[in-house]
Amino acid sequence: MKILSNINISKKNIFFLLFGSSLAFFGYKTLKIYLLRQKYRHIPGPKTKGLLGFYLGNVIEIKNLPKNKIFPDLVVEWIKEHGHVIKFQIVDKMVVFTINPETIRDVFIAHNFSKHPHVYSIFGFPLGIRFLGNGLVTDLDNERWRYRRNLFNPSFHKQALMTFLHEFNNKSDALMTKLRSKAEKEEEVFILDEANNMTMDVIASVGFSMEIDSINYDNNLKGYVFKALEGFNKILFNPFLRFSISGWSYIKNYKRIIKNLRDLGRFQILKRIESIKDGSYVSDDLITLMLRNNQNEEFEIEDLIDDFVSLFIAGQETTANLIAQVVLEVGQKPEILKKIKKEIEEEIGFKTDLKYEDLNKLKYLNCVVKETLRKWSIVPFLSRKADVALNILGFDIPKGSNIQVSSYVSGNCEEFFKNPKEFDPDRFLNEKNETKNYTYFPFSLGARNCLGQNFAQIEAKVCLTKFFQNFDFELNSEQSFYPAQHSTISPAGRTKCKLSIKSL
Numbered sequence: 026m027k028i029l030s031n032i033n034i035s036k037k038n039i040f041f042l043l044f045g046s047s048l049a050f051f052g053y054k055t056l057k058i059y060l061l062r063q064k065y066r067h068i069p070g071p072k073t074k075g076l077l078g079f080y081l082g083n084v085i086e087i088k089n090l091p092k093n094k095i096f097p098d099l100v101v102e103w104i105k106e107h108g109h110v111i112k113f114q115i116v117d118k119m120v121v122f123t124i125n126p127e128t129i130r131d132v133f134i135a136h137n138f139s140k141h142p143h144v145y146s147i148f149g150f151p152l153g154i155r156f157l158g159n160g161l162v163t164d165l166d167n168e169r170w171r172y173r174r175n176l177f178n179p180s181f182h183k184q185a186l187m188t189f190l191h192e193f194n195n196k197s198d199a200l201m202t203k204l205r206s207k208a209e210k211e212e213e214v215f216i217l218d219e220a221n222n223m224t225m226d227v228i229a230s231v232g233f234s235m236e237i238d239s240i241n242y243d244n245n246l247k248g249y250v251f252k253a254l255e256g257f258n259k260i261l262f263n264p265f266l267r268f269s270i271s272g273w274s275y276i277k278n279y280k281r282i283i284k285n286l287r288d289l290g291r292f293q294i295l296k297r298i299e300s301i302k303d304g305s306y307v308s309d310d311l312i313t314l315m316l317r318n319n320q321n322e323e324f325e326i327e328d329l330i331d332d333f334v335s336l337f338i339a340g341q342e343t344t345a346n347l348i349a350q351v352v353l354e355v356g357q358k359p360e361i362l363k364k365i366k367k368e369i370e371e372e373i374g375f376k377t378d379l380k381y382e383d384l385n386k387l388k389y390l391n392c393v394v395k396e397t398l399r400k401w402s403i404v405p406f407l408s409r410k411a412d413v414a415l416n417i418l419g420f421d422i423p424k425g426s427n428i429q430v431s432s433y434v435s436g437n438c439e440e441f442f443k444n445p446k447e448f449d450p451d452r453f454l455n456e457k458n459e460t461k462n463y464t465y466f467p468f469s470l471g472a473r474n475c476l477g478q479n480f481a482q483i484e485a486k487v488c489l490t491k492f493f494q495n496f497d498f499e500l501n502s503e504q505s506f507y508p509a510q511h512s513t514i515s516p517a518g519r520t521k522c523k524l525s526i527k528s529l
């Protein structure tokens with residue numbers, strides 16, 4: 026009996042302990058949010074609604090967005106309503122958002138503020154698991170980052186990219202062969218999916234000497250990259266993910282995906298180390314580059330895996346989106362499509378082995394790509410930590426603030442681009458180009474701009490040129506023409522269309 030009553034007492038104690046600590050935690054969170062809101066009170070921005078809004082901030086509006094809108098569209102509306110600098114609350118974090126060009130220049134170029142941990146730690150270590158880790162995209166330490174960026178830069182310079190052109194041509198040709206067979210069978214295709222296959226094969230081959238032939242065969246890797254990117258968004262905007270049963274199983278699966286991607290990197294790197302030790306032939310790709318530059322072993326194997334996974338993630342889906350967005354836009358504008366085809370016919374005809382000089386001749390296609398990047402932007406937000414306090418348009422911004430900017434939002438603001446919803450490549454024609462500085466930055470700005478920006482544009486142009494050389498196409502009119510945001514911005518309808526082979 027005595028033992029039993031002791032058990033009862035300890036159960037009661039446990040209950041009070043749990044209840045007390047939950048209450049203390051809740052009180053601590055409430056105070057933290059209250060102080061945060063006070064700190065940013067002076068900055069305009071969308072109001073939060075009721076008690077739930079106090080705790081969750083503007084996440085409620087983001088969750089309730091209609092299907093035809095993504096979060097950056099909502100920010101465009103907020104900017105229109107509240108001005109060029111606003112704040113919004115995501116649970117217990119505050120974001121200061123601006124489209125002010127002078128501030129964007131200061132933050133990214135003059136001050137070169139570091140990346141903000143609230144955002145980049147989620148990409149680096151989502152739910153505490155190492156994913157992109159301290160790789161190029163997510164490294165918060167500018168000094169460590171600079172050293173590695175300097176090692177990678179030469180591989181992405183024009184001269185080095187010329188050597189990749191061969192593979193851009195090869196993989197695009199393989200895709201065209203597949204699409205021709207689909208056209209013959211009158212099957213509809215999703216350009217986004219097909220482009221994803223192609224960009225996956227390119228980065229695997231030129232980056233890591235892996236021949237995986239995603240164009241013709243299914244593999245798990247494609248799904249992993251997509252799910253990994255989608256997961257970032259879920260974690261950023263769903264504070265309750267850890268607290269629901271469906272959330273647990275999602276997290277379990279997400280951890281498995283991350284493990285598989287990192288295991289792949291580990292396997293490829295260790296295999297290469299062995300080959301170098303053996304004196305066997307090794308290709309001159311990004312893995313070899315990483316290892317040759319790490320002969321003093323400054324970096325551990327896990328650091329090298331960070332860069333492997335980062336390049337895979339950064340280099341694949343982004344470029345596929347660009348290709349699918351171009352096809353979606355020009356598919357709705359016959360007069361633009363006609364101009365593209367005319368230019369290709371006149372400048373390079375049916376030439377298949379495309380060289381850098383050929384692509385340079387396609388001035389109009391270049392404007393089409395730029396306009397697509399303006400309207401769709403692909404990477405929705407960039408975030409920096411205010412390493413010093415600053416003033417934006419008369420508003421004092423405390424040191425440490427999370428300052429966010431977005432090429433999508435700036436590119437879709439009426440003040441900077443007239444009729445922003447209108448797809449008009451002529452905006453970027455030299456004589457007409459009135460783009461104001463720091464209002465268009467799809468590849469980011471300053472020291473930490475996109476390492477692969479030339480790689481991506483050359484790859485996309487090779488693939489698009491071949492596509493327009495080979496096919497006429499008709500968009501499926503029932504698909505969604507709106508953007509979707511699974512971390513990056515992609516066409517929600519995946520650019521579904523029917524192809525017909527162009528006669529010579």
Ligand code: HEM
Pocket residue numbers: 161162163174228335336339340341343344347402403404406407408467468469472473474475476477478480481482
């Ligand atoms: C259309 C395609 C692409 C777009 C729109 C794009 C856009 C961007 C943007 C906006 C950033 C800055 C991210 C941030 O600061 O949060 C970035 C960084 C980066 N991108 Fe890209 N990217 C594209 C393709 C590529 C490709 C093909 C590669 C590699 C093969 C690549 C590799 C990287 C790397 C390594 C970084 C980190 C750079 C650093 O901090 O040193 N990207 N990209």
